[in-house]
Amino acid sequence: MKRLLLIPIALAGLAAALPAAAQFQKPEDAVKYRQAVYTVMAAHFGRIGAMVNGRVPFDAAAAQTDAEIATMMSKLPFTAFGQGTNVGKTGAKPNIWTDQAKFTAAATKMQDEMAKLNAAAKTGNLEQIKTAFGATGAACKACHDDFRKKL
Template sequence: MNAIASLALAAAAVSLSAPVFAQFANPQDAIKHRQSTLKEMQQNFARVAGMANGRFPFDAAEAAEKSQKAADLIKLPWTGFGPGTEGGKAKPEIWKEQAKFKELADASIAEMGKLAAVAKTGNLDSIKASVGTTGASCKACHDAFRN
């Protein structure tokens, strides 16, 4: 094995064994990561919610696309909540109540996944119902853990 391949293999091994939050150069990068992914997720969800409540014309294909994108994005920000990444709009309770935070985050991930599945059916009434429960799961986490 040549030296470059050996170095690449060693770097990969180190990155796989490092804590998840270590992927960020500093706490501000972690905060930016979680804020940007949650913002983009919210924008996609808001478009579907707007269709569900009549603010925007209903487009089944767009609802399915935006719901799936939101379901994919909501899985991403959690690595940005590692030890030492306090700040932003996140309350300090996140780092004190990790089990509750994980429970609420997992519930939001599950509900967003359900919305994506429902949106694929194109049934507006079902989407409306799912938007309500999905929004409530996001609100529960925000009420407990967001300033």
């Protein structure tokens, strides 16, 4: 019985060790996925921005939902930058794959600031949201400056 049980455990270990890129059948699928994640993240982050900048009235519940969605999205794109995914119509600069430590640091910074924005949104305090929104936007921009092609 012990021997039979070991097989699925070994397989599960192998799955955990698979590179994230293996979640995509083709490199183009990874590109499409990460672009979609950024689109959804930007839409909801932008809605918080509209409140922060006074373009639309502050709605604490909406801001909380938007921050929650943007935070979930912030965790997703970086599994889709595996080796071999610098293909097709991408805004990714090649240094993503040659300077991975710096890219990962920039990505992590954005995720950390977004998590703080999410926490701020839960307080319902617009001033806290403004501060966290600014810091998150700065983290987005810093990563884009270094790792995204100018459009």
